[in-house]
Amino acid sequence: MNFETSRWRRSAIDSDVLDDDGLARRRRRRRALIIGAVVLVLALIGAAFLFGKGEKPAAATAQEAQTLPTVTVIVPGSHQVATTISANGTLAARRDMPVGVSGEGGMVSRVLVEPGQWVGAGQTLAIIERSVQSQEAQQLAASIEVARADARLAQSELDRAEALVARGFVSKADIDRKRATRDAANARVRVAQAQLGQIRARIGRLDVRAPAAGLVLDRMVEPGQVVSAGSGALFRVAMGGEMELKARLSQEDLARIHIGVPATVTPVGSTRTFTGTVWQVSPVIDPVNRQGEARIALAYDPLLRPGGFAGADLVAGQVDAPMLPESAVQSDAKGNFVYVIDVNDKVVRKDVKVGQVADAGVPVIAGLAGNERVVQSAGAFLNPGDKVRPVRAAAR
The missing domain is CATH 1.20.5 (Single alpha-helices involved in coiled-coils or other helix-helix interfaces)
Structure with a gap:
């Protein structure tokens, strides 16, 4: 089958x-x-x-749009911001007065002030031993009395002679001699008085006195020390207690500063700030470091110690500039930069120059026009050329 x-x-x-x-x-x-x-x-x-x-x-x-990373962008616009210049410098007395011996000197017997004390103009700071000068003063005072006694006697003899000249007992020649004797005695009185005044002035110059009212900054003398006009300064006094900051600025920044510019000063190690004004701008530039000095006047405060270090912010004027939050500004080896989003929603790097950070944000002095879409934050996770989905930040 x-x-x-x-x-x-x-x-x-x-x-x-x-x-x-x-x-x-x-x-x-x-x-x-x-x-x-x-x-x-x-x-x-x-x-x-x-x-x-x-x-x-x-x-x-x-x-694809649903899978793109979402970034928040802001359009900063333009704001009036103060142009601030930062500088550092040394605190000092605005008028530092060294005080030394103005007379012949001698051994210091007493020192009457300590650093940190306020003194008035002409106040005695130290006393120099004056026993020899005192004896000379007493001797001259006694010689004045002798000269005055001689002058009184000469005047009496002249008066008696003038009373007898009319009777013919005394000649006019005798009158002239007695008058000359009287005048010489009066002159010796004046000489003795001048000598006494001189020795008293010398004694007065033995006292070391403050040339003006102010704050005693330093004391370099002790009792028992022998001093003279060549001994140098014995005290340092800040006239009126006024202080200053000698701020060092670059040649470019110094050209933008003028007398009267306001400034805030912060001593190192302190959180307090002090206000002052520029009272002098250096007329020369150091040829070595190309820097100049702006001197900022400050009122006295115990925290402002001469010789200390401090920072200063000087307001050099106002400019129109975009204001960004600190999170939008980044920095690397090339400097400060921000990320902006172009018309194709791609990340583009923009190098910028920023000003002094303030409570309102960071002013961008150069690099932005203000109408760009700037990445507000998360810039550290982006790279130039990345495509993103920008979302405008909510208005505050």
């Missing part, structure tokens, strides 16, 4: 092969199917190519 079935199949195949019309029809159907499949594939490829610029990119763009 199986044999007959196999034979029947072979005969069937043989009959199909031998049938030319059937074979031709079969080939035509196969060719039509192949051509249809090719046409369908080409049609699908063409459709994909045509619709790739329309509906599919829009969907892809929407999906």
Whole structure:
């Protein structure tokens, strides 16, 4: 039975092969199917190519936008900000007066003041031993009395002679001699008085006195010390207690400073700030470091110690500049910069020059116009060229 079935199949195949019309029809159907499949594939490829610029990119763009990182941007605009120059310098007395011996000197017997005390003009700071000068003064005072006695005697003799001249007992020549004797006695009185005044002035100069009212800064003398006019300063007094900061500025910054510019000074180690004004601008520049000095006048305060170090912020004027939060400004080896978002929503780096940080933010002196979309924060996680989804920050 199986044999007959196999034979029947072979005969069937043989009959199909031998049938030319059937074979031709079969080939035509196969060719039509192949051509249809090719046409369908080409049609699908063409459709994909045509619709790739329309509906599919829009969907892809929407999906891509959902996956882009979202960044908050701000448009800073322009604000009036103060142009501040920072500087450092040394605190000092505005008028530092060294006080020394004005007379012949001697051994110091007493010192009457200590550093930190206030003194008045002419107040005695130290006393120099004066026993020798005192004896000389007493001697001259006695000589004045002797000269006065001689002058009184000469005047009496002159008076008696003038009373007798009319009777002829005394000649006019005697009167002239007695008058000359009287005048000489009066002159000796004046000489003795002048000598006494001189010695008293010398005694007065032995006292070391303050030339003006102020604050005693330093004391360099002790009792028992022998001093003279060549001993140098024994005391240092700040006239009126006024202080100053000698701020060192570059040549460029010094050109922007003038007398009367306000400044705030902060001593090192202190959180307090002191207000002052520039009262003198150096007329010369140091040829070595190309710096000059602006002297800032300050009122007395115990925290302002001469010789200390302090920082100063000087207000050199006002400019229109964008104001950014500190989180928007970054820095690297090249300097300060911000990230802005361009019209294609891509990150672009902008190098900027910033001013003094204030409570309101950081002023951008150069590098921005104010109408850019600036990344408010998260700039450390971005790179130039990154595509992002910017979101405008809410107005405050």
